[in-house]
Amino acid sequence: MNASQNDWNDLSLQDIWDRFLKGDIRSFETIFDRHFPRLFRFGMTLLQDEDIIKDCIQNLFIELWEKRAQLTSIEQIEPYLYKSLRNRVYNQYNAEKRKTEMLELLQKHELTGINSSGDSDYNTKTDQTNLKTLVNELPIRQREAVMLIFFENYSYEKASEILSINIQSLYKLVSRAVASLRSNLRK
Template sequence: MPSPEEVLVLWNLFKQGDWSAYTALYDQHFTPLNNYGYKFTKNVTLIEDAIQDLFIGLWTNRQNLSTPVSVKNYLYKSLRNILLRKAQNQSRFVEISDDNSIPFEVSFDQYIIVGEEEKELRTKVNFFLTKLPPRQQEIIFLRFYEDFDYQEIADIMGITVSSAYKLLYKALHSMEVALNK
């Protein structure tokens, strides 16, 4: 993945109508956005439609777009909003909500497991992550897997920075209690 500065250069070129910069942004962000969308719904078609809508909207409105502080943050927040809107507008899809009704899976396939102790610990962590409420799972994913800071997380999730700190603390505390049993 290119640096945030390189992504901003692509963003500015894209805003000027550079098709290759636009396709580079799409290619670089499609898989991470797809993985993030999968945290909300298992409906791959819905996720891919949402990503397509996001990028079509970007191209259509490129002249009116400002330059965000973080393109990655902007894309995640935009995808989240599109998925929420699509889920609410289409009754055949599962509604995305703040309650515990939607499981939020965390994948460890990005990491190479070294040694049996680490493998066992990862298995326990994965198990206990699936037992957390969806919003706690989401904040752990955004903070530790996508490396967003608290301001970016608050922006993406539509909460205050203070709430982001509290939500992550709750999630980590619950994990600690569960792991120490």
């Protein structure tokens, strides 16, 4: 090990973070290598899906690298990383949950659309076409909200930023849209 490697190992996490903020790739790699195992174990306590946890960690670090110019020097780096990962995992979980809810809504409608003659494939295609038509008939803001939340899998927080509305208004907007879809699907 040469002198420069010894010097590198002697750097505090804060010094490495500060170098990372200035665009030093080696510092970025060091932060990733030092924290990945612990972040992974922590993530697995939140959601027992290795692939999702690995994706969340990788996406966290990709975003850190891309937004390093906007980041500040922070004193508690590890809590920052843990909190950021926790938020990502919860957002991913909520996106999957919303997707499941929409699929269940579709499946309920598809099941009620099967007629006794066995034309279920025809009815399923017809029902999916009807749902797409109904989504397209929603008021523009409701349609945008449904598309972002259920089809693009954005978190409510990100969708509210995109739509430039507060998150509470977005919840109401999506709720009204889903109620309208349910009502129209029953007709």
